[in-house]
Amino acid sequence: MNHPDDSPIGFFLDDLFEATRALPPRDARYLLAETEAHLRDSADAAMADGAQSYEAELGALAAFGTVDDLVPRESRRIRMPLRRLAGQILRSAMLLGAIGAMTVGASGVAAGLIYLIGGASSIVTVPAAALTPQDCARWLSQQAAANCHQAALSDWAFETVYGRLAVGLAGVLLLIAYRSCKRRWPGNAGLTPMVTDTAAALAFAVAGLWTAGLGVDAMIVSGGQGAGQWLSAAPVALAATAVYCTRLAKRIRQEPVR
Amino acid sequence: MSADKVKGHLDLLLLAILSTAPGHGYAVITQLRERTDGLLDLTEGAVYPALHRLEDLGFLASEWHPVNGRRRRLYRLTPSGHNALAHQRAEWQSLTQAIGNVVRSAPARTAEA
Numbered sequence: 446m447n448h449p450d451d452s453p454i455g456f457f458l459d460d461l462f463e464a465t466r467a468l469p470p471r472d473a474r475y476l477l478a479e480t481e482a483h484l485r486d487s488a489d490a491a492m493a494d495g496a497q498s499y500e501a502e503l504g505a506l507a508a509f510g511t512v513d514d515l516v517p518r519e520s521r522r523i524r525m526p527l528r529r530l531a532g533q534i535l536r537s538a539m540l541l542g543a544i545g546a547m548t549v550g551a552s553g554v555a556a557g558l559i560y561l562i563g564g565a566s567s568i569v570t571v572p573a574a575a576l577t578p579q580d581c582a583r584w585l586s587q588q589a590a591a592n593c594h595q596a597a598l599s600d601w602a603f604e605t606v607y608g609r610l611a612v613g614l615a616g617v618l619l620l621i622a623y624r625s626c627k628r629r630w631p632g633n634a635g636l637t638p639m640v641t642d643t644a645a646a647l648a649f650a651v652a653g654l655w656t657a658g659l660g661v662d663a664m665i666v667s668g669g670q671g672a673g674q675w676l677s678a679a680p681v682a683l684a685a686t687a688v689y690c691t692r693l694a695k696r697i698r699q700e701p702v703r
Numbered sequence: 704m705s706a707d708k709v710k711g712h713l714d715l716l717l718l719a720i721l722s723t724a725p726g727h728g729y730a731v732i733t734q735l736r737e738r739t740d741g742l743l744d745l746t747e748g749a750v751y752p753a754l755h756r757l758e759d760l761g762f763l764a765s766e767w768h769p770v771n772g773r774r775r776r777l778y779r780l781t782p783s784g785h786n787a788l789a790h791q792r793a794e795w796q797s798l799t800q801a802i803g804n805v806v807r808s809a810p811a812r813t814a815e816a
Contacts, residue, residue, distance in 0.1 A: 477749055479728055482773050486729040510748035518752035
């Protein structure tokens with residue numbers, strides 16, 4: 446069954462709503478209300494002259510012009526204040542940064558599991574050139590290791606796992622700060638969900654494919670040594686990619702059918 | 704007449720129409736079409752940013768009113784708007800008179816097929 450707004454004017458208003466999201470809320474609301482009243486008046490006048498509803502609406506839209514004509518003119522008039530734009534970008538960056546940091550934390554958990562199963566060499570590799578006498582003395586003084594190489598492996602694996610967990614914790618704190626800002630300044634929305642979801646999906650996809658590639662490379666070239674640091678990150682990043690791609694697909698499917 | 708030719712004079716046209724009585728966007732456009740016998744070919748949607756800009760300049764004020772069961776934004780001229788109209792009208796009359804003087808002095812000649 447068709448929705449009452451499944452009409453040319455209804456679809457036009459949907460497009461206009463989407464295109465005016467960057468405008469200040471009041472201006473966007475007024476423009477939508479004025480445009481709808483205008484188009485309905487225009488279509489009513491055509492119907493009073495004998496046109497059918499569908500043709501009357503198409504005629505009203507043809508005379509009115511396109512969303513691409515109207516919205517840039519309004520945008521030029523309004524010019525979003527830089528402070529507001531900066532606020533939108535900051536809020537979105539906080540959310541995406543928090544989610545990104547928490548996925549790094551999740552990869553730290555995965556790296557910790559790999560460490561428990563495969564040992565430090567499954568997480569990191571230590572090139573011989575990196576072992577200076579000073580570093581060796583420091584590592585060996587901090588832990589009971591058989592030799593400098595083992596001590597370096599343990600130290601680097603420890604840093605990899607706990608470093609990521611620390612980033613994940615920072616992500617949780619950033620998310621708390623984001624939610625606090627949202628409650629305090631509810632009027633200042635972030636960028637549109639379509640923009641943030643696309644950015645997140647792309648960023649996670651690049652990170653996932655990149656780390657998976659490095660992990661596979663380490664499996665082939667180094668016999669698996671150090672592959673864990675990449676293979677712990679790749680599944681988490683690819684899972685986040687799948688989540689954001691699903692969200693994007695839902696948003697695209699919710700777009701009105703023309 | 705093309706939209707480009709109208710664009711430079713849109714503010715004057717809108718102020719002139721609204722100087723007689725307050726009106727909403729659709730009514731303004733309808734009056735514009737009727738008073739010019741449809742000669743002015745204007746994209747209707749272009750009128751709204753122009754009305755909003757005139758309001759930003761303080762030449763118009765607006766209020767929402769229900770008209771014929773539909774909520775509409777009615778625009779009216781402010782005192783500044785009346786001054787702006789008088790100024791723009793004087794400029795327009797000077798311009799048309801100057802152009803008319805030149806055009807009238809040219810010998811009239813019927814276009815040949």
